[in-house]
Amino acid sequence: MGGTRPLRKGKTITVRAAPSHSSRAFVIMGPLTLPAAIGRQGRTAFKREGDGATPIASMPVLSGFVRGDRLKSVKSPLSLRRTAKTMLWCDEPKHPAYNRLVRAPFKPSHEEMCRADGLYDICLVLDWNVTSRKRHRGSAIFFHLIKPGYQPTAGCIALHLRDMLRLLPHIRKGHAGAGSVSLA
Known part of the structure; x- marks a missing residue:
């Protein structure tokens, strides 16, 4: 799948649910249509912590x-921070650092950003419950790499490495155009 025409700058990334499988989707940007995985419970308009939905x-x-220890020269207009072993993401709703990057050692519930399975070798933080946080509304909603066979995520959007590398040069930080991921 995928187009052959070049991508134009400023295109929004749209994620559409696959009609045949609730935990699969298609990421669309300009002429590209790429297979993706979403939450094991599909998608929801009423996201809650731990519900497994996107x-x-x-x-x-x-x-x-x-x-950076696994991927060299990743091209992106985003300022990509090199992941360190001490980086964690708090997913404990009762903690003041809920849905924030924290440093190890950290005892409350968290995600390791330097995962052994490679899912976060490229990991974009999406503004779900980050700039305007509410307890139990969901945390660690990322745009990251897939598990083999496009296995479902815990609520994130996941792409194959080759597809992420195709999109990254066109993704910018921001609230419109190529700085936004829309799940419909």
Whole structure:
């Protein structure tokens, strides 16, 4: 799948649910249509922490991380921060750092950003419940890499590495155009 025409700058990334499988989707940007995985419970307009669903929303891209020890010369207009072993993401709704990057050691519930399985080798932080946080509304909603076989995520949007590398040069931080990921 995918187009052969060049991508134009300023295109919004749209994510459409696949009609045949609730945890699959298509990421669309300009002429490209790429297969993706979404939450194991599909998508929802009423996201809650731990529900396994991907929120239906327009989510600006806030920032990104890259495993510099695994991937070299990733091209992107985003300022991609090199992932360190001490980087964690708090997913404990009762903690003051809920849905924020934290440093190890950290005892409350969290995601490791430097994962052994490579899912976060490229990881873009989407603005779901980040700039305007509410407890239990969901955390760590990222645009990251897939598990083998496009297995479902815990609520994120996931692409194959080759497809992420195709999109990254066109993704910018922001609230419109190529700085936003919309799940419909």
